[in-house]
Amino acid sequence: MIDLIQSQLTFTNLILLFIIAAVLLMTLLGFVSYAIYFERKFIGWIQLRIGPNRTGPLGLFQSFADILKLLIKEDVIPTKADKTLFIIAPVIAFAPAFIVLATIPYAENLPFADLNVGLLYYIAISGLTTLGMLMGGWASNNKYALLGGMRSAAQMISYEVPLVISVIGVILMTGSLKLSAIVEGQAGYIWNWNIFPQAVAFIIFLIAAVSELNRTPFDLPEAESELVAGYHVEYSGFRFAFFMLAEYTYVFAFSALTTILFLGGWHAPLPALEFVPGILWFLLKFSFMVFFLYWIRATLPRLRVDQLMGLGWKVLLPIALVNVFITAIVLEIIRN
Amino acid sequence: MLRTEELLLNVGPQHPSTHGVFRIVLKIDGEIIKEATPVIGYLHRGTEKLAENLNYTQIIPYTDRMDYVSAMTNNYALVNSVEKMMQLEIPERAEFLRLIVMELQRIASHLVWFGTYLLDIGAMSPFLYAFRDRETIINLFNELCGARLTYFYMRVGGVKWDAPEGWIEKVKNFLPEMRRNLDEYHELVSGNEIFLARVKGIGKYDAQTAINFGLSGANLRSTGVKWDLRKDQPYSIYDRFEFDVATHPDGDCWSRYVVRMEEIKQSIRILEQAVEQFPAEGEIMGKVPRVIRPAEGEVYAGIESPRGEIGVHIVSKGKAEPYRLKFRRPSFTNLQILEKLLVGENITNMVTILGGIDIVLGEVDG
Amino acid sequence: MRGIVRGLGVTFKNMTRKKITYAYPDVPINMPDRFRGIQHFDPDKCIVCNQCSRICPTECITLTGKPNPDPEKKGKVIDTYDINFEICILCDLCTEVCPTEAIVMTNNFELATYSRDDLFKNLEWLNNNNTNVRSEQNSAMPKPKKEASAE
Numbered sequence: 001m002i003d004l005i006q007s008q009l010t011f012t013n014l015i016l017l018f019i020i021a022a023v024l025l026m027t028l029l030g031f032v033s034y035a036i037y038f039e040r041k042f043i044g045w046i047q048l049r050i051g052p053n054r055t056g057p058l059g060l061f062q063s064f065a066d067i068l069k070l071l072i073k074e075d076v077i078p079t080k081a082d083k084t085l086f087i088i089a090p091v092i093a094f095a096p097a098f099i100v101l102a103t104i105p106y107a108e109n110l111p112f113a114d115l116n117v118g119l120l121y122y123i124a125i126s127g128l129t130t131l132g133m134l135m136g137g138w139a140s141n142n143k144y145a146l147l148g149g150m151r152s153a154a155q156m157i158s159y160e161v162p163l164v165i166s167v168i169g170v171i172l173m174t175g176s177l178k179l180s181a182i183v184e185g186q187a188g189y190i191w192n193w194n195i196f197p198q199a200v201a202f203i204i205f206l207i208a209a210v211s212e213l214n215r216t217p218f219d220l221p222e223a224e225s226e227l228v229a230g231y232h233v234e235y236s237g238f239r240f241a242f243f244m245l246a247e248y249t250y251v252f253a254f255s256a257l258t259t260i261l262f263l264g265g266w267h268a269p270l271p272a273l274e275f276v277p278g279i280l281w282f283l284l285k286f287s288f289m290v291f292f293l294y295w296i297r298a299t300l301p302r303l304r305v306d307q308l309m310g311l312g313w314k315v316l317l318p319i320a321l322v323n324v325f326i327t328a329i330v331l332e333i334i335r336n
Numbered sequence: 337m338l339r340t341e342e343l344l345l346n347v348g349p350q351h352p353s354t355h356g357v358f359r360i361v362l363k364i365d366g367e368i369i370k371e372a373t374p375v376i377g378y379l380h381r382g383t384e385k386l387a388e389n390l391n392y393t394q395i396i397p398y399t400d401r402m403d404y405v406s407a408m409t410n411n412y413a414l415v416n417s418v419e420k421m422m423q424l425e426i427p428e429r430a431e432f433l434r435l436i437v438m439e440l441q442r443i444a445s446h447l448v449w450f451g452t453y454l455l456d457i458g459a460m461s462p463f464l465y466a467f468r469d470r471e472t473i474i475n476l477f478n479e480l481c482g483a484r485l486t487y488f489y490m491r492v493g494g495v496k497w498d499a500p501e502g503w504i505e506k507v508k509n510f511l512p513e514m515r516r517n518l519d520e521y522h523e524l525v526s527g528n529e530i531f532l533a534r535v536k537g538i539g540k541y542d543a544q545t546a547i548n549f550g551l552s553g554a555n556l557r558s559t560g561v562k563w564d565l566r567k568d569q570p571y572s573i574y575d576r577f578e579f580d581v582a583t584h585p586d587g588d589c590w591s592r593y594v595v596r597m598e599e600i601k602q603s604i605r606i607l608e609q610a611v612e613q614f615p616a617e618g619e620i621m622g623k624v625p626r627v628i629r630p631a632e633g634e635v636y637a638g639i640e641s642p643r644g645e646i647g648v649h650i651v652s653k654g655k656a657e658p659y660r661l662k663f664r665r666p667s668f669t670n671l672q673i674l675e676k677l678l679v680g681e682n683i684t685n686m687v688t689i690l691g692g693i694d695i696v697l698g699e700v701d702g
Numbered sequence: 703m704r705g706i707v708r709g710l711g712v713t714f715k716n717m718t719r720k721k722i723t724y725a726y727p728d729v730p731i732n733m734p735d736r737f738r739g740i741q742h743f744d745p746d747k748c749i750v751c752n753q754c755s756r757i758c759p760t761e762c763i764t765l766t767g768k769p770n771p772d773p774e775k776k777g778k779v780i781d782t783y784d785i786n787f788e789i790c791i792l793c794d795l796c797t798e799v800c801p802t803e804a805i806v807m808t809n810n811f812e813l814a815t816y817s818r819d820d821l822f823k824n825l826e827w828l829n830n831n832n833t834n835v836r837s838e839q840n841s842a843m844p845k846p847k848k849e850a851s852a853e
Contacts, residue, residue, distance in 0.1 A: 042717075043460070043461075045717045045721075046461055046713045046714075046716055046717050047460065047461050047463075047464040047465075047716075048464055048465070048468060048716060048719060048720075048721055048722045048723075049464065049721055049722065049723045050721055050723060143343055143345055144345075147367070147683075216458055217458065217530055219458070220684075295710060295713065295714065296710070297460075298460060298461050298713055299459065299461060299524070299706075299709050299710050299712075299713045300458070300459060300528070300530055300706065300709070301454065301457040301458040301459040301528065301530050301531050301534060302457060302458025302459075302530075302534075303530055303533070303534070304533075304534060304682060304684045304685070305367065305682070305684060306682070307533055307534075390759055393757075393795070394757065394759040394795070395759075397759055397791055397793040397795075398759065461713055461716075465716070468722050471722070478733065478734055478736075478737060479734040479736065480736070481736065482734070482736035482737045482738040482794070482807075483737070483738055483792070486791070488793050488794075496798075497736060500736070520712060523708055523709070523711075523712050524708075524709045524712040524713070525709070526705075527704065527705030527708055527709070528705045528706055528709050529703065529705050529706060530706065531705075532705075
């Protein structure tokens with residue numbers, strides 16, 4: 001694939017690239033439907049019950065049944081809602097999720113659009129989703145949605161900061177923003193992975209990522225038990241599916257990013273296991289991250305808004321800054 | 337300048353965490369509540385009025401449906417008042433059965449509270465774990481009296497069914513399992529920092545306020561007042577068993593949680609003693625006249641239900657139906673403090689406080 | 703942080719435990735014998751004493767009798783017997799007071815229909831509902847004497 005990207009842009013090359021992109025998007029859609037299915041299954045097992053098991057063998061067609069239901073629903077737009085904003089909001093919430101996936105390298109020979117500023121591009125684009133949520137909350141003409149939208153805007157903006165700063169430690173160690181270079185910097189085996197020297201940054205990144213994803217314990221914007229689904233309360237049918245799709249695409253994107261930044265990307269952990277192809281390691285670590293997100297969702301209660309803001313600004317940010325300083329100092333000492 | 341105004345938010349009758357059809361009209365400024373007005377009556381079914389035309393045995397199924405989460409204690413409240421008015425003697429085995437059933441019901445009710453409280457706070461799993469234990473208790477009740485939720489088990493003068501073969505053994509085997517599961521719940525929830533941050537210091541009131549508002553049950557004991565009707569005005573055979581009354585000095589939601597979990601432990605303790613001392617044989621129904629016709633007069637008798645003091649005030653004119661039957665319902669009285677507690681709180685805390693008071697709408701509306 | 707980690711341990715351990723859900727409706731639920739389900743009515747035993755309809759707390763039983771067609775026997779025979787299941791609360795008081803155990807309860811509980819009219823059950827339906835009849839009825843009839851052991 002690398003030679004395909006580096007060769008000249010002829011018409012056939014364009015078609016080939018287009019097909020590869022389409023394959024990625026299909027994989028993503030497949031991932032999203034089965035991520036939802038596995039989430040329900042895993043959380044079901046944790047709660048001593050079987051998850052979906054009636055539609056299709058082992059319930060495998062459950063997601064398709066849900067998506068079909070959402071597709072054939074009536075498109076309800078509240079009367080006094082701001083029509084343009086109401087219709088655009090899901091699109092703005094959802095498009096950045098797809099755009100971000102272009103820069104993630106899955107294996108050595110599948111780098112996709114490996115930008116030189118890949119990490120910066122990633123974090124910048126993922127911030128655009130907040131705009132969509134705010135628009136959705138405002139345009140719905142519903143007090144609950146407005147509260148949810150404002151909460152989500154405040155939350156996502158505040159957690160962008162520790163997210164980025166915790167990653168600076170990794171960038172300092174690698175010396176580049178290019179995602180494949182970061183993975184190359186972790187070549188070697190498990191003791192070379194970034195999670196060990198940057199353990200504190202890993203934890204901060206994890207907490208900030210869960211908050212960016214609007215998942216429990218930070219799922220105030222969609223707190224079921226208070227705001228009855230927050231900013232997407234007035235959305236039904238396929239527009240609601242857009243918001244859900246955006247959320248699960250971000251789960252995909254953030255799990256992939258964690259794998260790349262901290263868990264060594266496509267490298268095997270031990271020399272004995274070198275024979276397994278890189279893409280399989282990537283998928284394994286990625287699945288572990290996704291499972292971890294589900295596990296947290298099943299266990300933890302929700303934080304309150306002021307506690308969440310307090311956590312973001314007063315706890316995570318200082319620790320992330322201290323981490324950056326210490327990393328810089330240690331790297332200076334090593335270099336001398 | 338930006339014009340800000342207060343928002344009128346209607347936490348409507350249909351809402352996932354108001355524990356039933358309950359409505360609060362909130363005036364909020366940003367996220368702080370300025371004024372809260374609870375609106376009740378969506379589940380009013382006219383039980384007290386209906387009771388004027390039914391004789392005492394026919395009213396008992398209606399009491400099941402008032403506080404549907406803990407139906408046995410409701411049954412007992414009514415039956416206790418009638419027996420007090422008629423000065424009836426209850427046989428020993430019937431008393432033991434009543435006590436065992438009421439304590440099991442207390443555990444089941446507190447499990448529902450635990451599960452739904454944590455669900456409101458955001459954790460999904462403890463709900464299902466609590467219902468696993470509640471399912472065991474409900475199956476025990478199903479074997480005993482033939483229903484899973486509306487038992488109609490007590491009668492004036494005794495109980496209806498005797499314990500079937502092996503039922504006491506099953507209760508005995510359930511108790512150590514419940515102890516283990518209670519430890520599991522503490523492990524999962526009580527140390528969780530997020531839960532503690534959500535619950536500590538919220539909804540605080542002191543003992544004098546609690547007494548002025550007429551609170552009872554765990555809401556009163558969470559302020560440090562040691563008042564439990566099972567010990568202070570003993571009824572049935574509670575004076576034969578030793579158990580502690582759980583209290584906690586702070587008056588916030590955390591102390592209510594601690595008090596209720598401790599009450600489950602004390603109920604297990606009472607049950608262990610009761611199952612040991614269970615009489616091997618005996619009558620289950622005392623000497624009761626065919627038609628229950630109390631003498632003219634009135635009586636009030638209160639007992640300790642999982643939510644507080646439930647009492648029945650009967651005015652009888654000597655007929656088979658009561659002249660006036662009034663239920664003193666604990667959820668209704670406990671709810672009065674909500675308006676005072678909510679001023680100045682976050683909206684998120686409203687759900688925490690409402691859950692901590694532990695109301696059942698069937699009981700609030702009657 | 704420690705409390706959270708311990709909580710995570712508890713949920714992880716529960717993943718490996720046996721599931722507690724029932725596979726209803728593929729596997730029918732067997733209720734214990736005393737379960738108060740839908741009633742079964744035996745018209746031959748009924749003596750039209752009206753006790754059941756008087757004791758019912760919600761007044762859901764309506765019945766009419768006719769004089770015995772056999773001119774030698776005295777008393778009435780049951781003609782129509784209806785239970786309105788929209789308001790029957792399955793409290794089993796009717797079973798308790800029936801002197802001949804003509805109305806008894808079964809362990810069936812599946813009565814859901816698509817229309818409310820179907821919930822008004824007549825004598826024939828109640829007579830045909832004779833599966834899973836309870837063995838322990840606890841009606842006011844005197845019980846058979848126990849074996850001479852606890853004398």
